[in-house]
Amino acid sequence: MLLANDGIFPVTKDKNGHPIPSAPASGFDIPGTIQGEGKLSGVPSLFVRLAGCNLHCCWQAANGKPSPCDTTYAAYKLQGAHSMTIEDIYQTLLHNTPPIRHIVITGGEPLLQAAELSILCYKLKDAGFHLTLETNATLYDKEVAQYIDLFSLSPKLVSSHFKASSAVQRLCPEKIQAFIDDTQETEKDFQLKFVYSCENDITEIRELLRQLHGWKSEDILLMPLGGNPEILRINIQKTLEQCLRNGWRYCDRLHISLFGDKAGV
Numbered sequence: 001m002l003l004a005n006d007g008i009f010p011v012t013k014d015k016n017g018h019p020i021p022s023a024p025a026s027g028f029d030i031p032g033t034i035q036g037e038g039k040l041s042g043v044p045s046l047f048v049r050l051a052g053c054n055l056h057c058c059w060q061a062a063n064g065k066p067s068p069c070d071t072t073y074a075a076y077k078l079q080g081a082h083s084m085t086i087e088d089i090y091q092t093l094l095h096n097t098p099p100i101r102h103i104v105i106t107g108g109e110p111l112l113q114a115a116e117l118s119i120l121c122y123k124l125k126d127a128g129f130h131l132t133l134e135t136n137a138t139l140y141d142k143e144v145a146q147y148i149d150l151f152s153l154s155p156k157l158v159s160s161h162f163k164a165s166s167a168v169q170r171l172c173p174e175k176i177q178a179f180i181d182d183t184q185e186t187e188k189d190f191q192l193k194f195v196y197s198c199e200n201d202i203t204e205i206r207e208l209l210r211q212l213h214g215w216k217s218e219d220i221l222l223m224p225l226g227g228n229p230e231i232l233r234i235n236i237q238k239t240l241e242q243c244l245r246n247g248w249r250y251c252d253r254l255h256i257s258l259f260g261d262k263a264g265v
């Protein structure tokens with residue numbers, strides 16, 4: 001599988017269980033970090049970041065400057081991407097997880113590697129882990145979906161493509177609905193997580209929600225724009241206000257408050 005530069009993080013042991021010389025970016029000498037966004041915010045987790053994305057997001061910050069995707073190195077300006085076998089990923093996770101039981105599959109867009117990802121997820125589920133899939137929800141894969149406990153869906157609005165274009169359809173209501181349908185009458189859960197940058201986002205979110213069914217207000221999360229603490233601070237107030245106006249859940253970026261904008265935490 002093709003992993004992003006930070007790959008599996010934060011870890012202290014390699015696939016053979018041997019210590020890794022460099023300390024994790026978290027600053028601790030133990031594996032793991034917390035999930036920073038969404039319904040499982042604060043839960044100790046290990047992340048697997050896959051490389052490559054089918055979108056090319058870049059927002060406009062309040063100061064008018066471009067605010068690119070906070071993981072461009074994993075999405076469309078690949079730096080340090082590297083291959084790892086499914087077995088090596090699995091073994092690395094096993095050596096670094098106790099007592100952590102939550103694994104987050106993220107990207108980039110993980111479902112671009114759906115065939116291999118389904119094998120990895122099967123093994124992790126079989127080992128008893130809780131799995132979150134973070135996806136832009138332009139793709140759906142039944143094989144992968146069957147092993148996932150929480151679908152973290154982050155559809156991208158018009159504002160995500162400031163000064164950039166994408167040949168791929170950004171919003172795919174039928175794919176989003178497929179994920180939601182998977183959670184009905186099961187133990188699975190989902191969240192629809194939107195980055196809020198401007199008033200138009202609200203109109204677009206409402207229009208999208210009109211096309212979907214099976215969701216509740218608390219499944220709809222609004223997150224302030226901001227890949228670093230400075231931009232984040234500027235956007236918190238107006239995002240909070242929109243949550244209160246619409247009855248949606250406010251979504252913090254706890255990892256940025258705790259660790260700043262560095263990768264691998």
Ligand code: SF4
Nearest residue numbers: 053057069075108136
């Ligand atoms: S979909 Fe996510 S990973 Fe891909 S470019 Fe947009 S923000 Fe980045």
